Amino acid sequence: MKEILREIGMIARALDSISNIEFKEFDLTKGQYLYLVRICEHPGIIQEKVAEMLKVDRTTAARAIQKLEHNGLVEKRDDPHNRKINRLFPTAKGEQVFPYIMREHAHSDNVALAGLSETETDVLFQLLQRVRKNVEMDWESVKKGNKREY
Amino acid sequence: MKEILREIGMIARALDSISNIEFKEFDLTKGQYLYLVRICEHPGIIQEKVAEMLKVDRTTAARAIQKLEHNGLVEKRDDPHNRKINRLFPTAKGEQVFPYIMREHAHSDNVALAGLSETETDVLFQLLQRVRKNVEMDWESVKKGNKREY
DNA sequence: GACCATTTGTTGTATTTACAACAAATAAGA
């Protein structure tokens, strides 16, 4: 067993840590940038789907988005055909912050992939997508209460 | 910019989530498995180094390890030549839990890498190590209070 | 239409996480 998953964990924690420190400048507290980005990229998305995309707990997403709303970065709108769901949209302020987040992400991308050729970057992306799809299935199952057998 | 870092984040959160659910069975609360594994693999390590390896905040590691100690899974021993540091060792109970964690990790490894050939796994590992080393440098710098320019 | 499972959202609560600030031991430099 090569320590692939361990490398992934280290990279993820390090980058998240950096982003959280850097985004304090925009009054974004821990983790908020994740949600804002997804909502900007998918205006009209509902929070349940955001949680699924990010692989965080439903209630965590709910509270993070509540806070984004409270801070005026995101807006909840009623759906005309479905009284249960709230469609999420960035506010003008949210749209304004978005490019700064993307700029930071682009920088982290550059740092992280420094020294990798175009081909290597490509290979890495393809492989990671496959890994993510594999893991995704187990995550959804376990979150629904199913037990993995091994 | 391909969304490599996004894939890494998703994979890391999903796997962490699964592990946390599965390890509740062993009375390990959120995140604790990370610390226990590193201490079992590096008996005598100090908490500062554990935090560095995991890329978590020093104080987070401190409290996680405090709890492991309190729950009888890890033991702190004085160093004979240095009154400042505490050397960490797994207790008998810690050693007992360790293989269960590794078994779970091996299963997650299998799931995550399903469908990847030996060569692909190898390539992925090499590339991720390079990415991790890149990110590591920035993380250490930012954690020390330095500002990244971009 | 009535019934039941699923989806979506919320609140209460416990715990983890991290920043800030401090303290003490050690290491380094003059």
Next chain:
DNA sequence: TCTTATTTGTTGTAAATACAACAAATGGTC
């Protein structure tokens, strides 16, 4: 040796995270 910087560890505090439990709307099935 004295002074200063670095390393290592702790505590106070604020916030995020997730689980459990609940509620309500929806969708499917008979």
